[in-house]
Amino acid sequence: MSQHIEHPDYHHKQLTIGLFGFGVVGEGLYQVLKQTPSLKASIKRVCIKNPEKKRNAPAELFTTDRDELLNDEAINVIVEVIDDADAAFYIVKTALLGGKHVVSASKKMIAEHLTELLQLQQQTGQSFLYEASACASIPVIRNLEEYYDNDLLHSIQAIVNGSTNYILTKMFEEKLSYRDALLQAQQLGFAESNPKLDVEGYDAVNKWNNLLAHAYGIVTSPEKILFTGIQSVQAFDAQVAEERHYVIRLVAQAKKLESGKVAAFVLPQFVQASDHLSFVRNEYNGVVIESGFADKQFFYGKGAGSFPTASAVLSDISALRYDYRYEYKKLYHHTPGELTNDYYLKVYLSFENVEEVPKDKFEWIEEWHAREDRKYLVGVLHVQHLIDSDWWKTNGTSLVLLPNAIIESLDLQKLKKKSLELAGLQLHHGFKQW
Amino acid sequence: MSQHIEHPDYHHKQLTIGLFGFGVVGEGLYQVLKQTPSLKASIKRVCIKNPEKKRNAPAELFTTDRDELLNDEAINVIVEVIDDADAAFYIVKTALLGGKHVVSASKKMIAEHLTELLQLQQQTGQSFLYEASACASIPVIRNLEEYYDNDLLHSIQAIVNGSTNYILTKMFEEKLSYRDALLQAQQLGFAESNPKLDVEGYDAVNKWNNLLAHAYGIVTSPEKILFTGIQSVQAFDAQVAEERHYVIRLVAQAKKLESGKVAAFVLPQFVQASDHLSFVRNEYNGVVIESGFADKQFFYGKGAGSFPTASAVLSDISALRYDYRYEYKKLYHHTPGELTNDYYLKVYLSFENVEEVPKDKFEWIEEWHAREDRKYLVGVLHVQHLIDSDWWKTNGTSLVLLPNAIIESLDLQKLKKKSLELAGLQLHHGFKQW
Structure with a gap:
């Protein structure tokens, strides 16, 4: 096989990047791109918040004026790795509406604006990719997609x-x-x-x-x-x-x-x-x-750190060369899933003062343990109760799920009977200790 | 977000499948598709070799005449999970040339005909997917791609x-x-x-x-x-x-x-x-x-078994709904890699008779061990020697690589000196035992 065959579908696409943010991830990306010429992607300009900070890159690359990137026609990709979710959303929105593809690592911004971001993608037809926003180097979004x-x-x-x-x-x-x-x-x-x-x-x-x-x-x-x-x-x-x-x-x-x-x-x-x-x-x-x-x-892979996160940003940039965009297949092409809070969780709970544990909220309690310094129990709670209250995460109370913690409503009574029979002795024994 | 939004790029593509093979994988796929109506893929006809064998599916589904599938205009996807590499290649080639997409699990056939299969994909523009042919359920081909x-x-x-x-x-x-x-x-x-x-x-x-x-x-x-x-x-x-x-x-x-x-x-x-x-x-x-x-x-995932393999075939079928095809990016869009045999491997070798071990072929031997039942050594061999000979896998000789076995030619002399210095004593001691 000769190495000179050109694939018929190949678009030789040059990506010119405007980068927002030059923290650990932004600088990591800058280093990575310098070492990866085959990607045909280069950073034209970097927008930063603090011009006084010393940067490991030529001074002329930097600006504090976001419009210098957003209004630059030569820039066809905006990469956004900043900490400020509100500023990030403005940047992403403006860039998409301005006909630029966007790569983002801002989970918070995406979580807060997911509905609008879905609409912006449909409206503009631009790619909005954010593999770096979940599990850094693990390609989980694209595999789920x-x-x-x-x-x-x-x-x-x-x-x-x-x-x-x-x-x-x-x-x-x-x-x-x-x-x-x-x-x-x-x-x-x-x-x-x-x-x-x-x-x-x-x-x-x-x-x-x-x-x-x-x-x-x-x-x-x-x-x-x-x-x-x-x-x-x-x-x-x-x-x-x-x-x-x-x-x-x-x-x-x-x-x-x-x-x-x-x-x-x-x-x-x-x-x-x-x-x-x-x-x-x-x-x-x-x-x-x-x-x-x-x-x-x-x-399995590295979920934090400058290079692993930068590598996920890089994989999105690489995908842009082939005009990749998320199709949100499960949302648009199937019947979307629906969240429910109608189920139970089996939890371990440790605490200092038993008075602060609302025992009547438990479906059942199958273990009680008291040690000198601290007490704990194992019991079953409805999820809606956990959502509606916060006693289980305040006042030194600590909640940890058991393995296979989910109990479906259908199975509750059957499991309750079985667990209480099994735990009967310890239950009475336990009660005496309090 | 309403569940009735239609994605603008969505092609509602109905896949009508002609299946070759009804062994563990073929039958697994048949069961899986029956349980996955949302895929909009159905098996129209199954070609088998042995019509006498009892099958867990309606008799009218089966034929022994491959042309009934290959010439059927209504069939737009051929799935091929048979054992016979020559027959598999004929089927894949005929199907691609006939304007059908093909999903295959035949690693042997693909390995033997890779160059022709690449040409057929370029020539016909049809998709040829084979995720099931490597690591079954792990999406390794697409992730590498x-x-x-x-x-x-x-x-x-x-x-x-x-x-x-x-x-x-x-x-x-x-x-x-x-x-x-x-x-x-x-x-x-x-x-x-x-x-x-x-x-x-x-x-x-x-x-x-x-x-x-x-x-x-x-x-x-x-x-x-x-x-x-x-x-x-x-x-x-x-x-x-x-x-x-x-x-x-x-x-x-x-x-x-x-x-x-x-x-x-x-x-x-x-x-x-x-x-x-x-x-x-x-x-x-x-x-x-x-x-x-x-x-x-x-x-990490299941690499063998009927359902894991069928699930990989299924993921390819699912990808066909979106006209996915491999781009072979590293082959066509980059400078392709080149294999070399110019390096060394550090190996453990156990054997019965030391006379059958060509000691002069080793760059060095850093451990000798003789036990009552069997002897072993640790040494370094050039890869070309391993390719050119077979003494290391015959006559009861067993070769196992050490961790991090690869030694680059550049590093050989430096490592040799270091290893022999470290192992000097044992080496002489070892020699005496033989």
């Missing part, structure tokens, strides 16, 4: 935030304090500038919100999804996890229930050693997709 | 044959004999009808041959690739592996060397416990892709 027909996707479980996973790993494996682990993550460039976005689960739920559109055709908003982060996880919980041969991970899940509707949430979870997600340590991300016929598939 | 620009793909290491991996796992973990493990694999439908194809590495090298086109734009043929299977691996080797905290896997590899050329081979290998590939057990497959900026990515 191209595979797993709506009928076939049973569930997805994923670790989508590298920063919290790094912190949890260091807390468990090296017994670092939460504070020291967070500091390390920030120094290594894995954590958002505002750590609250990572550790309280906002970053994860934003990503999950966006992935739900590609996985199930569900267009929703983060505040409708049950979530928390790892801010309440205690050394005590880690100890219980170890005793039970679990690790704790912050897991984003979506599962098609027997009703056909979809349960989706982001919560800390006990993960069994045999679970693929226990393989995911430090700043890595992992996605387990369970489908009707392929069984479980597992995608 | 869409990601990892030629410059960025450092290496791929993969377990691509579920049957041999199943056998190795059972031999190691359950101490089954090779024969019993093979029998189990066949009973479970993981092994090819001719087990030689699996266990002697033919299946793996065929897959690797085809993946090289998508990974590096290399169009070659299996006989130009260094390979063997697991037929020579002994219980003794497994014992040595265990002592060194390794497992043995049949690993297909491709790596871009410093010269810019690509080393590619399929050989048994010692795999470290920390290596992603040690996670891959039983009939599963796994692919580790190392790229310039994303670092290591790992894809």
Whole structure:
């Protein structure tokens, strides 16, 4: 096969990029593009907020005037990797309406404006790609988009935030304090500038919100999804996890229930050693997709850091050369999925003061444990109750899901009977201890 | 977001399938399609070889006359999952020339006819998809096709044959004999009808041959690739592996060397416990892709069995609804990669009779071990020697690669000096024992 054959469909497309943001990801992308001439993509201009900061690139590349990029006819691609969601949306919107393709890494902005962004894509016909906004280097959006027909996707479980996973790993494996682990993550460039976005689960739920559109055709908003982060996880919980041969991970899940509707949430979870997600340590991300016929598939890669994120941006830029755009197949070409809160979760809950636990809200409690420093229980709660209340994530209370935590409404009574029979003895015994 | 929005690009394409083959995969696909009405794909007719065999489908579906499918204008997709590579090529060629899209699972046929199949795709403009032909359920072809620009793909290491991996796992973990493990694999439908194809590495090298086109734009043929299977691996080797905290896997590899050329081979290998590939057990497959900026990515899923393979065929059928075709980007749009045999491999070799080991062919030997039942050494060989000879896989000799076995020509002398200095004592000591 000669190397000079030209493919008939090949468009030799030169991409001229206007880049917004020159933080770890923006600079990573700049370095990556310099080392990848075959991509035929070059950065013409970079818009930054702070002109005083020293940059590892020629000064003439930079401007603080966004219109210099947005109004430049020679620029046909806007890449946006800034922290400010409102500014990012203005940039993306203006660029799409101005006939430019856009690549973005702003999960928060996309989560907040998903409906408008879908409309803008339909209206303008421009590509809007954002692989970097979920799981960094793992090509999860495009795989969900191209595979797993709506009928076939049973569930997805994923670790989508590298920063919290790094912190949890260091807390468990090296017994670092939460504070020291967070500091390390920030120094290594894995954590958002505002750590609250990572550790309280906002970053994860934003990503999950966006992935739900590609996985199930569900267009929703983060505040409708049950979530928390790892801010309440205690050394005590880690100890219980170890005793039970679990690790704790912050897991984003979506599962098609027997009703056909979809349960989706982001919560800390006990993960069994045999679970693929226990393989995911430090700043890595992992996605387990369970489908009707392929069984479980597992995608694993770096989920944070400058180069992994830049490489995802790069893969989108590369796709633009072939005019790739998301088709949102499950949204537009199938009957889109629908979220439900009508199901139950089996949870582990540790706390200092039993008075603050509303025992009557539990469907049942099958374990009670009291230790000198802290108490914990295992019980079943309705998801709507978790959404409507916040006692389970305040006042030093810590909630962690059991493995296979989802209990469908149909199965509740049967499981309740079985669990209480099994746990009967411990239950009475436990009660006496309080 | 209403669920009635029609995407402007949406083609409501009805696929009418002519299916060749109704073995485990063919029947799996038939079952899968019956359960997936949203795909808008139906099987009109199935061509089989043996009309006497009882089938789990209505008799009127079947024919033994291939022209009934190939000449049927209503059939717009041919799916071919038969065992006979020559018949498969005739079917694929006739179908493409007849204006039909083709989905195939025949790695052997594709490997043997890759050049002609590339030409047929260019000539006819029809889609020819074959995700099922490599790693079954793992979408490795499409990910290699869409990601990892030629410059960025450092290496791929993969377990691509579920049957041999199943056998190795059972031999190691359950101490089954090779024969019993093979029998189990066949009973479970993981092994090819001719087990030689699996266990002697033919299946793996065929897959690797085809993946090289998508990974590096290399169009070659299996006989130009260094390979063997697991037929020579002994219980003794497994014992040595265990002592060194390794497992043995049949690993297909491709790596871009410093010269810019690509080393590619399929050989048994010692795999470290920390290596992603040690996670891959039983009939599963796994692919580790190392790229310039994303670092290591790992894809994992079922690599054998009726439904996982059928699900990959299904994903290709689904892609046809959107007129997807492989672009062979690295072949046509970049400078294609080039294979080289100018490098060295560090190997473990166990044998009965030292006279049959051509010691002078080694660059150096850094370990000698003699046990009562068997002897082994660790040394470095030029790849061209392995290609030109077969003493290393005959007469009870067993070769297993060390982890990170590739030694580039540039580095040979430096490494030789270092290794011999380190191993000096054992070397003399070892010699005395023989």
